[in-house]
Amino acid sequence: MTPRVQRKQREHEARRQEILSAAESLFSKHGFFKTSMADIAINAQFAMGTLYRFFKNKEDMYISLVESKVEELERLVKKHIAGESTACHKIAAFIRIKLDYADRNRDFFRIYVSEWSGFEWTVKSAFGERVWKLYMAQVDLVAELVQEGIQNGEFRDVASRDVAFALHGMLNSTMYIWILQCPPTGSLVEKAHLIQNIFLQGIAKSQRDVKAGHSAI
Amino acid sequence: MTPRVQRKQREHEARRQEILSAAESLFSKHGFFKTSMADIAINAQFAMGTLYRFFKNKEDMYISLVESKVEELERLVKKHIAGESTACHKIAAFIRIKLDYADRNRDFFRIYVSEWSGFEWTVKSAFGERVWKLYMAQVDLVAELVQEGIQNGEFRDVASRDVAFALHGMLNSTMYIWILQCPPTGSLVEKAHLIQNIFLQGIAKSQRDVKAGHSAI
Amino acid sequence: MTPRVQRKQREHEARRQEILSAAESLFSKHGFFKTSMADIAINAQFAMGTLYRFFKNKEDMYISLVESKVEELERLVKKHIAGESTACHKIAAFIRIKLDYADRNRDFFRIYVSEWSGFEWTVKSAFGERVWKLYMAQVDLVAELVQEGIQNGEFRDVASRDVAFALHGMLNSTMYIWILQCPPTGSLVEKAHLIQNIFLQGIAKSQRDVKAGHSAI
Amino acid sequence: MTPRVQRKQREHEARRQEILSAAESLFSKHGFFKTSMADIAINAQFAMGTLYRFFKNKEDMYISLVESKVEELERLVKKHIAGESTACHKIAAFIRIKLDYADRNRDFFRIYVSEWSGFEWTVKSAFGERVWKLYMAQVDLVAELVQEGIQNGEFRDVASRDVAFALHGMLNSTMYIWILQCPPTGSLVEKAHLIQNIFLQGIAKSQRDVKAGHSAI
């Protein structure tokens, strides 16, 4: 009986992915609110009722979608960082991987970016919290790498968490404008060098501090 | 008769602001879709029909709100930048002013940040385009300052527009997490130095290029 | 003081007519429900509140409009019929006058025709009854003429009221299609002969009865 | 599976008819605008949303209602006319059938008559055009019969289309007053003879033309 059960589970998972895939395409095009369950059902070629066998409700489906992708990204990031030696290289790898992943998951990242700096209703709701934690895990990962670099003497003494947020912002906005381009020009990974340079030089041990912006506003 | 008409106009404008203020508070808390016109009417202490004397529809109200604030910000930015000499100082001022403005307009910036990297439906719609242009004007302003700095020899030769986007991303994400804090700790302007340092050092003429992240992913 | 009061009354009546004229144009174009009081106010160049000084409400205005025109028509009809000798000639005059009046009051007759075989809500309502009675007065007038003709031996013995309704139907449908023509071709009075001929020959003393339509349906 | 699908379709059609029936009753009593979708839903014993599974919107429902009935009438008319020999008999049959149908579809004909000489908004709208064409098809049918009669020497040389309109007007107004009677007295078909006589004698080859109504108005 076990192999039978296994097959069932595999099929279940396959269906779930089909639904998520249809949802991803629609959410990315129209956003959460302008996408209806009926649309998703039609796109996924399932009956509306069936969607509710896989997801508690629309919000759950949305969160599950984001969650699964962010988890995949997290796995990728961790795997590649492990192979790098210095904090500098690790962060460079992080930047590269994230942009590459966005490159290959345009639809999803349209959602991701909106979401990241987006819907408070999500952040606050019980479900949203799950995604929020995943986001924070990424920020914390970078923050740790920065900390590591500070201790190694690679970077100067900066507020690691703030700096981590700044990096995420740079990545998001870079991804964002690239995603908005209707026929995407070039690949997103090409931008990796720029971000790496700004960020790593920006927090590198500097011979002299930048002196700017001291007049009251 | 003219003074009478003037008073009417003043009162009209005052009411409009009351409505926008109520809308700002609600949109910032619940987002565009989860805020109903009825909610706004109650909050603004007007009848629902009255809202439609001031705004064509819900979207128009939302866009008007964003537009007016972004325009105000733009005016502030331009005014303060004019007083600075080098590109470096100008950008530093830009960073400081934007964070300070967010500091003083928490509700609005919750909307702003969501919006910025957000709703495609807004970007695409006729109204949204107006706001989108204002956003882009800000990006272009920074891009020009960067260009100026490159020519002055303050910065190295970077893609000014990409770099401008990166800065906006940093600012947005910094503002975002600060805004999310429920009892806001400290002031947002305190973060200005960090952003200034990362960004300006990040694009400064470097004695040595950063060498990182060349392994294939 | 009396002349002053008279002038006031004259002015009042003039304003009333201006409003009715604006209303006529709009009601005829869009119908009762699709015409708003705001539209009428703008068209009449009065403030909305002013309309309510002249008419109790929208329905009252509508009914007043129909009433005044139908009364005018009734006066015209009575005046011209008085000059004719036989029932035949009187009915012919009736037909001619009505078509001529429609010819010169296109806007109104668009309303009239809709109304005649139209809104039961009007017929049933307290106001509608006033108009309904005016309509019936016209039918009764024709019925009396027919009766007169029967007694004179001009017409055969028909149910005068039913026949009167039939004539009104013919007139209305003839007016209706003519009114619908967007650039009106020819004049409506030209159709008078046809109607006169059909109707008067139709109820004339016939040498032989029409034999038709006796099979069960 | 086919029988199952068939049953579903039957049930679907049955529900559609239930809704149309409720709508017919309400539209006929209160007219299009004074009948709300909520009223119809309650009367049809369905939820409001359900109505929209069967009809795109309120207008579509209304038009569908009129259309289906008018089409049924058209089929009936064509069937019965086919069995008659002379133009005279055919027109007599047309009159009889239409009055009989109105007799048996009081509610609907209250709508029909209003509609016929009524709502321009309907005539102009995309949907209304469909109904308008059906009306015109009926007029054209009669016009052709008249033409036939003229060529056969049954009728004198009249403008067939104008005459067809006149007949429709007679029928409509006859139906109209009968429908308005609150407890209906007698049957409507009884009036058929009168209309037949007036119309057929009215356009019959006359030994002498009617001479009337030549004085200027």
Place this chain on the structure above:
DNA sequence: TATGAATGAGAGTTCATTCAT
């Protein structure tokens, strides 16, 4: 007396979710 901004009930329509089949 004339104004027109304010009102708020009520309209048509949508859509996440349920449940009998």
Place this chain on the structure above:
DNA sequence: TATGAATGAACTCTCATTCAT
């Protein structure tokens, strides 16, 4: 287990009418 018709609350927006000025 899968279905999709049915649900009905909630939405945005309209407009006849009122009333303070």
